[in-house]
Amino acid sequence: MQAIERFAQYLSKHGLKMTRERRALIDHVLSVRGHFDVDDLLGRLRKAGHGVSRATLYRNLPRLVDSGLIHKVEMARGQARYELMLGRHHHDHMICLGCGTILEFESPEVERIQEVVCRRKKFVMTGHSHQIRGYCESCASVGSSPGSAGRRR
Ligand SMILES: [Zn+2]
Ligand SMILES: [Zn+2]
Numbered sequence: 455m456q457a458i459e460r461f462a463q464y465l466s467k468h469g470l471k472m473t474r475e476r477r478a479l480i481d482h483v484l485s486v487r488g489h490f491d492v493d494d495l496l497g498r499l500r501k502a503g504h505g506v507s508r509a510t511l512y513r514n515l516p517r518l519v520d521s522g523l524i525h526k527v528e529m530a531r532g533q534a535r536y537e538l539m540l541g542r543h544h545h546d547h548m549i550c551l552g553c554g555t556i557l558e559f560e561s562p563e564v565e566r567i568q569e570v571v572c573r574r575k576k577f578v579m580t581g582h583s584h585q586i587r588g589y590c591e592s593c594a595s596v597g598s599s600p601g602s603a604g605r606r607r
């Protein structure tokens with residue numbers, strides 16, 4: 455199914471309409487590669503001449519997440535980045551608190567253990583996002599050098 459149809463279906467299921475703003479939003483989300491934040495998306499929309507407000511994005515991005523078309527990656531200090539999940543395999547993330555780099559990983563072992571843990575709790579998992587916070591290789595080596603401020607959470 456096309457992403458736009460899928461989002462339209464999701465909207466109608468929730469009593470919402472595919473407005474011109476939402477259509478512009480999804481068109482632009484579909485064209486972004488990698489992990490993007492609200493400012494990136496707002497910049498793209500404005501550049502293309504769409505008068506979309508930040509509030510519109512904050513209202514509609516959770517709907518795109520809920521519809522399964524995009525995935526939200528929680529960053530440090532309450533920030534978030536998003537990525538298109540269409541045509542992509544499930545993967546999880548490591549987030550560097552130093553430079554904001556996002557590393558992707560896929561681990562069958564981690565996936566399996568999560569399922570085992572859920573079964574044990576009789577919990578029916580419908581999805582998950584596993585995020586590891588810490589420091590990437592280059593930030594970790596800066597943090598461990600003498601005289602640095604040290605690592606913060
Ligand atoms: Zn996973
Ligand atoms: Zn880093």
Ligand SMILES: [Zn+2]
Nearest residue numbers: 537545547558
């Ligand atoms: Zn990713």
